[in-house]
Amino acid sequence: MKNLLLYFLLPLLLSQCAAEPSGGASSAGPSSEAEAAGSAGNEAVAQAVQAEAEQSGPASRAGEEKPRLGSLPSSQPPQSGQVLTLQARSVEARAGGKTCVDVQVRDFNNLLSMQYTMAWDAGLLAFTDMRNFGLPGLNAQNFGAHRTAEGLLTFVWIDGSLRGVTIPDGSTIFSVCFDVKGQPGQSASFSFTDKPTAFESVNVNEELVQIKTLEGRVDIR
Numbered sequence: 544m545k546n547l548l549l550y551f552l553l554p555l556l557l558s559q560c561a562a563e564p565s566g567g568a569s570s571a572g573p574s575s576e577a578e579a580a581g582s583a584g585n586e587a588v589a590q591a592v593q594a595e596a597e598q599s600g601p602a603s604r605a606g607e608e609k610p611r612l613g614s615l616p617s618s619q620p621p622q623s624g625q626v627l628t629l630q631a632r633s634v635e636a637r638a639g640g641k642t643c644v645d646v647q648v649r650d651f652n653n654l655l656s657m658q659y660t661m662a663w664d665a666g667l668l669a670f671t672d673m674r675n676f677g678l679p680g681l682n683a684q685n686f687g688a689h690r691t692a693e694g695l696l697t698f699v700w701i702d703g704s705l706r707g708v709t710i711p712d713g714s715t716i717f718s719v720c721f722d723v724k725g726q727p728g729q730s731a732s733f734s735f736t737d738k739p740t741a742f743e744s745v746n747v748n749e750e751l752v753q754i755k756t757l758e759g760r761v762d763i764r
Contacts, residue, residue: 623750626650627657631733631759636723638763643674643720644733651714653707654752657744658699663733665694667725668761675718679708687740697740707747725763734758 628649636642646661670691673683680703687697696719702708710716725731735742735756744752 620745621750623746623748623752625652625746625750625752626755627654627744627752628755628757629659629735630757631661631735633759633762635762635764636721638723638725638727640723641671641720642668642723642761643718644759644761645675645715645718647713647715648710649712651712651716652709653747654702654709655705655707655745655747655749656699656701657752657754658697658740659742659754660736660738660740661696661698661719661733662736663694663721663761664725664731665692667723667729667731667763668694668721668733669724670696671720671722673717673719675715677710677714677716678702679704681717690739695739699740705747721761723761723763727764729763731761731763732758733760 630647630649632645632647634642634644644663670688673686676682678700681700685698685700687699690697719733735754735758742754744754746752
């Protein structure tokens with residue numbers, strides 16, 4: 544069920560938006576309808592993140608599989624042939640200081656939703672917050688921070704307008720920030736994984752989009 548969480552949330556959002564009055568003489572106008580759709584999207588995202596938090600209890604990262612592309616159940620929606628690239632930017636940080644890792648994208652075209660998990664060495668980096676939100680409706684509620692002490696941060700986003708979002712290559716969609724616990728000369732990786740929240744992205748045609756990932760690192764000096 545978790546693998547298709549976003550796909551099955553989309554019909555719910557569509558029905559919520561369809562329920563909005565469409566009278567031509569309304570003074571609310573298109574912007575109010577978009578705001579109502581965005582509110583429905585944010586509520587659905589918050590419910591999705593909460594459901595993920597309840598379903599994914601503490602678990603060891605030992606033996607965790609590396610991300611696999613296209614590993615979906617037999618009931619999967621159609622594949623689009625589109626590939627979304629997620630890249631974590633590498634940074635240098637001072638021991639005892641603070642740093643942020645930017646998550647950037649390529650080929651982010653007409654997307655309605657996406658979800659995945661981010662992982663890092665919790666012995667070297669201590670999570671603090673998220674910043675630099677670069678997608679419509681994106682805020683701290685889109686992240687599940689219940690396992691950050693283990694070095695895991697889950698993420699779910701849905702475009703509340705249901706029109707699809709396109710942004711330029713190299714755009715930062717958010718930054719994950721840390722206190723640096725490691726010593727000079729150490730390096731902490733920052734990667735994307737499918738546990739506990741699986742990789743998934745859906746485009747405006749409600750087709751699955753493949754996700755390619757490039758990990759980054761924090762070099763401590």
